[in-house]
Amino acid sequence: MGKKQVQLIDSLSFYEKAINGQADENSFRYEIMQPMEKMWQYLNAPLLPKTPGGYDVVMASEMMGMWTPRKSVDLIADQISELKATKIFEEYQAVIDTGIARFENIGYEIPLKEFVLNILLADPENKIVMASEGYSGFGGIPGYMILIVFPNDYNRTRLKSALAHEFNHNIRFTYAPFNHGDVSVEEYLVIEGLAEVFAESLFGIEQRGPWVQDYDEEELAYSIEVIKDGRKGRGFEEVAAYMYGDEVAREQGYAPVGLSRNAGYTIGYHIVKEYLKNSGATIEEATLSPSEIIISGSHVFD
Known part of the structure; x- marks a missing residue:
């Protein structure tokens, strides 16, 4: 090579x-x-x-x-x-x-x-x-x-x-080439979750970025439910509100959906972690896997 x-x-x-x-x-x-x-x-x-x-x-x-x-x-x-x-x-x-x-x-x-x-x-x-x-x-x-x-x-x-x-x-x-205008909330959750779990695999959880929040169980469950309802939405304007949360959505002129800062990044991270645990796949293998396989294999939205 x-x-x-x-x-x-x-x-x-x-x-x-x-x-x-x-x-x-x-x-x-x-x-x-x-x-x-x-x-x-x-x-x-x-x-x-x-x-x-x-x-x-x-x-x-x-x-x-x-x-x-x-x-x-x-x-x-x-x-x-x-x-x-x-x-x-x-x-x-x-x-x-x-x-x-x-x-x-x-x-x-x-x-x-x-x-x-x-x-x-x-x-x-x-x-x-x-x-x-x-x-x-x-x-x-x-x-x-x-x-x-x-x-x-x-x-x-x-x-x-x-x-x-x-x-x-x-x-x-x-x-899986990125289509800014047609990306779904679900796809973006996976994209960001994969990236942060990959970085964590190299440098440890203590070097994790601020885009993954430490939610308590109640906020995690609430965020999962809100994102579950909107996860089929497409287009970056739709995606942004779910990924970045209400504060940034308002700042950028998007409609808020009732989420805390970086909720989508946090849930995406948990989706990928759960998929790896359930499947036994490596983060590299997951990076080269379809989003729908990762979402369904994580069971986060079941």
Whole structure:
């Protein structure tokens, strides 16, 4: 099997230029985002807006919670050294190599030659990212991964786990491609549950992300019932309310459904854990299994 390449985009040099007044919107577009242009094409975000002030990679990046040069550099100036200190720039290769090996060991030939990774500073004024302990990621397009981080005491040790989570998305979507406009609540539960259980299998439960909540039995049972009723809903607007909970749903303009923050991530995690326990499958095997098999085999909605 041919060795997979990992291209790390040099975001640190870009940030150093930014604090010295030598980076602008176009630097962001072409130095930081152009290496991921194919990803952005899938997401219908052009490098340059088609009309002045129109939708482009800069606007899309801001919506995802990244800092861009359209905002004051003072927001991130102190965070560049903090980002370096997390060690993720030295450790990313081992995380991805380990993930690749785990899937190759079960005989899966990953249909990608290269992974492109971007590790970026978050915008501290983005409420959604900051509410997730200052970090998030994106791995929805196979071959491309983004970590978005505003370093703090909580997340600085969890970036390897977050990268493993996004790596699992990359692999899952080589098996079952992601359709943003037609994904079901049920499918999204499985997608996120697989990713977090995979990360946990590599780095332990203590490195689990904040998107999996420690519900008591009553809230767990209540959340399962609400999601059970809505699990066949399709399309990201429908999915978002169930996955993120009412607070984020309102923030993003979606209709709340009566759930706590990150309820869908939490129930998805429990679905995958129950499926693995009941089936004896490994997390790698589950990642390459149909969502309906995982849902039915978990018995969470029985």
